[in-house]
Amino acid sequence: MAGRKLFKGNEAVAEAAVRAGCRYFFGYPITPQNEIPEYMSRRLPEVGGAFVQAESEVAAINMVYGAAGTGARVMTSSSSPGISLKQEGISYIAGADLPCLIVNMVRGGPGLGGIAPAQSDYFQATRGGGHGDYHLIVYAPASVQEMVDLTLGAYDVAERYRMPVMILGDGVLGQMMEPVSFPDQMAPDRPAPEWATRGARDGRTPRLINSIYLKPEELYKHNLDMAERFEKASANEVRYEEVLADDAELLLVAYGTTSRVCRAAIEKLRERGIKAGLFRPITVSPFPYDALSKRAKSAKAVLTVEMSMGQLVDDVKIAVAGAAPVHFFGTTGGVIPKASDIAEYAAGIVGEEVR
Amino acid sequence: MVEEIIIAGFGGQGVMIMGQLLSYAGMHEGKNVSWIPSYGPEMRGGTANCSVVISDEQIGSPIVAEPTTAIVMNRPSLDRFEPAVRPGGLLIYNSSLIDRAPERTDIRVIAVPANELALELGSDKVANMVVLGAYLKATGAVSEQAVRDCLSEVLPARRRELIPLNVKALARGAGLVS
Numbered sequence: 001m002a003g004r005k006l007f008k009g010n011e012a013v014a015e016a017a018v019r020a021g022c023r024y025f026f027g028y029p030i031t032p033q034n035e036i037p038e039y040m041s042r043r044l045p046e047v048g049g050a051f052v053q054a055e056s057e058v059a060a061i062n063m064v065y066g067a068a069g070t071g072a073r074v075m076t077s078s079s080s081p082g083i084s085l086k087q088e089g090i091s092y093i094a095g096a097d098l099p100c101l102i103v104n105m106v107r108g109g110p111g112l113g114g115i116a117p118a119q120s121d122y123f124q125a126t127r128g129g130g131h132g133d134y135h136l137i138v139y140a141p142a143s144v145q146e147m148v149d150l151t152l153g154a155y156d157v158a159e160r161y162r163m164p165v166m167i168l169g170d171g172v173l174g175q176m177m178e179p180v181s182f183p184d185q186m187a188p189d190r191p192a193p194e195w196a197t198r199g200a201r202d203g204r205t206p207r208l209i210n211s212i213y214l215k216p217e218e219l220y221k222h223n224l225d226m227a228e229r230f231e232k233a234s235a236n237e238v239r240y241e242e243v244l245a246d247d248a249e250l251l252l253v254a255y256g257t258t259s260r261v262c263r264a265a266i267e268k269l270r271e272r273g274i275k276a277g278l279f280r281p282i283t284v285s286p287f288p289y290d291a292l293s294k295r296a297k298s299a300k301a302v303l304t305v306e307m308s309m310g311q312l313v314d315d316v317k318i319a320v321a322g323a324a325p326v327h328f329f330g331t332t333g334g335v336i337p338k339a340s341d342i343a344e345y346a347a348g349i350v351g352e353e354v355r
Numbered sequence: 356m357v358e359e360i361i362i363a364g365f366g367g368q369g370v371m372i373m374g375q376l377l378s379y380a381g382m383h384e385g386k387n388v389s390w391i392p393s394y395g396p397e398m399r400g401g402t403a404n405c406s407v408v409i410s411d412e413q414i415g416s417p418i419v420a421e422p423t424t425a426i427v428m429n430r431p432s433l434d435r436f437e438p439a440v441r442p443g444g445l446l447i448y449n450s451s452l453i454d455r456a457p458e459r460t461d462i463r464v465i466a467v468p469a470n471e472l473a474l475e476l477g478s479d480k481v482a483n484m485v486v487l488g489a490y491l492k493a494t495g496a497v498s499e500q501a502v503r504d505c506l507s508e509v510l511p512a513r514r515r516e517l518i519p520l521n522v523k524a525l526a527r528g529a530g531l532v533s
Contacts, residue, residue: 006382
């Protein structure tokens, strides 16, 4: 493939955002995603953009709020504790119907936790995270190239549904280097959206962007409108991948880095004659409930694998809805599950339920 | 062919760059590659490692738990990774700095007096390249030529004048392995 380069995930997601039209980045440092702001501080001035290291995460997300209101393509990134700090701002941005890109390279929690990779922010990412009835569109890439591809389309999706898009990575995806290719072309310049606040000096009617609706009926209507847009996103934007799922008696469900380890576990299981397959959500919000529901009907058992104490497994249970028993294998705190441990656990399930 | 390699040593011994060189060279040979660093609070003097996978097929897991090869540059890394090597795998250790011999008998073991050989060439900074040369000769995972071609991509500009010395070090390490 022409132009393949070895890129760290963090640098790749930053470059992809720039190629997608991102011109403004506001952030605050935290491991394991520091290469994103570092890269942006160098790269954005080259394309006429601006990088700001804010005084805090709270300041950074509110700068995103302000800049997104002008219709510009704007981004912030952080890791778990920093994303928690940003939740108030994310709720305001969602409430104000503004598109933006947020990257979370998840590390172990709760609290300051550790700096090693984890998937324990799944609830926070997929259930809104801040207060109020809202959703983000959340992508969970499993490779550096996929992170690039999803980021390239992220602003179009965020603008189509007027809601923030989140890339949910983890320490491995941020730190890992893999070959990637980028499109040669930058996203074309686009006219300011009809809702952007850029000054009404030309005599047009002033526009207002905020998230306050003091009349209950109006806020109700606003919430219905947001829900309708998310429903449309659920119909159009859901993505998933299946590996060896057609004849799978044991269906593993995993996303991101963990799905990579599951691929290796499935290979081990197949070598032992156990028909195992993988269902991998690529959008974790909206979640591919229908597709997983269909797939689970042909499996004898389902095993959710994640780097948390059990969060994805809730969505898996909603989708499977009792069609097959749903098992859980988790590691947390920054520990990455071993393929051999997953295979061993899976083989135990097969002994009980598949044979 | 799937090579799953762990390279470990003190921060400053150049273990990350060994892994990156392997990854670049593999990519240029048209293979699938991945590289993951340990990214704890390691600094100069602490122990650091990276995992590299080089494969003709799509890479499933980039996480290496049971390496086909472990390259260890110091004693703590030998203690940690010797038990992890897959039976039948390869262990290359820097015998200049490691004061014990490996105990495993079910794997191939290659001792490389890397710091001594590098000093003979002019600088013990290229001890990592001596070891890498031995690894390339022992496994053929990627060609020595491909690694040579990648030196200018991986080394920072201020180190480019050291490329000829690095090339010599690769050859010296390769010469150790029959």
